[in-house]
Amino acid sequence: MLTPENTRIGFIGTGVMGRSMAGHLLKAGYPVIVYNRTRDKATELIENGAAWASSPKEIAERANVVFTIVGYPKDVEEVYLGEDGIVAHAKPHTYVIDMTTSTPTLAEQIYQAAKERELFAVDAPVSGGDVGAKEARLSIMVGGDRDVYDELEPLFKLLGSNIVYQGKAGAGQHTKMCNxxxxxxxxxxxxxxxxxxxKAGLNPEKVLTSISFGAAGSWSLSNLAPRMINGNFMPGFYIKHFIKDMKIALAEADAMGMETPGLSLAKSMYDSLAQRGEEDSGTQALYKYWQD
Structure with a gap:
């Protein structure tokens, strides 16, 4: 059993979501070592007791449980499979958990490379945005060996409220594509x-009161529509990262011979926004698509 007494957690990626997630592990009493390419984004965690590492290699050498949540599949590949990455430098029997939204194929590659080094790897992408991360209410979708999932489940429960084992390596990432x-x-x-x-001259806040709790209700309607109304387009999840996710989903669907007209339309609209300089805005900035 992974307890604060026998566990040293490494956390790579302390951005919008990772910062809160690492904070929950700290508050639960686990020793946490953090690394981020921009150290300033880890300042709050360090002030609250986290230790700093200068590289993923150092994290791998010092921790026996390593969480990662970085930007793109190329970042995941570098952090795990690079010369100075986790797989090459972690001690045998270390648990490695990638929570980035990445490709199922890469998740399978990491699993195999980790297994050869006697490491326990799972892919565990999340959904819930900045609010879910702050409130430890993330949905966590896990792929890998069932016994490894069972060992890690108490740690996942510190980060999320909807944790589901989906199956073999890559299954977590496939589930995130569905999401x-x-x-x-x-x-x-x-x-x-x-x-x-x-445009109909209605009060948008009153409209939300009516439709959020009916058949039209959704997480985005309840959590992101109010931000649109208030002109708040700060990122809970970046448009540039969502475009990355949609590219992955489109490629995976194409490989399965599946048409995805809705997804294709959404990506084209977000691409248009990115070309207008909105790539670092939150996904709710799609609202601006209708503005001149």
Whole structure:
């Protein structure tokens, strides 16, 4: 059993979501070592008791449980499979948990490379955005060996409220693709509804009161529509990262011979926003698509 007494956690990626997630592990009494390419993003964690590492290699050498949540699949590959990465430098029997939204294929590659080094690897992407991370209410989708999942479940419960073992390596990432496909087209509907309400001369906040709890209800409608109304486009999840996720989902769907017209439309709309300089805005900035 992984307890604060026998566990030293390494956490790589202390951005919008990772910062809160590492903080929950700290508050639970676990020793936490953090690394981020921009050290300033780890300052609050360090002030609250986390130790600093200068590289993923150092994290791997010092920790026996390593969490990662970074930007893109190329970052995941470098952090895990690079010359100075986790797989090459972690001690045998270390648990490695990638919570980045990445490709199922890469998750399988990491699992195999880790197994050869007697490491225990799972892919465990999350959903819930900045709010879910802050409130430890993330949905966590896990792929890998069942016994490894069972060992890690108490740590996952410190980060999320909806934790599901999905199956073999890569299954967590495939599940996250399902999540992103559902969000992509739902976000179009949420934005269209809000723009429609305004053009019809309605009070958008009153409209939300009526439709959030009916058949139209969704996480995006309840949590992101109010931000749209208030002109708050700060990122709970970056547009540039969502575009990355949609690219992965489109490629995986194409490989399975599946058409995804809704996803294709959503990506084209977000691509348009990114070209207008909104790539670092939150996904709710799709609302701006209807603005001149």
């Amino acid at each position: 992103q496909i559902a969000i992509a087209t739902n976000m179009i509907g949420v934005c269209e509804a809000m723009v429609y309400a305004e």
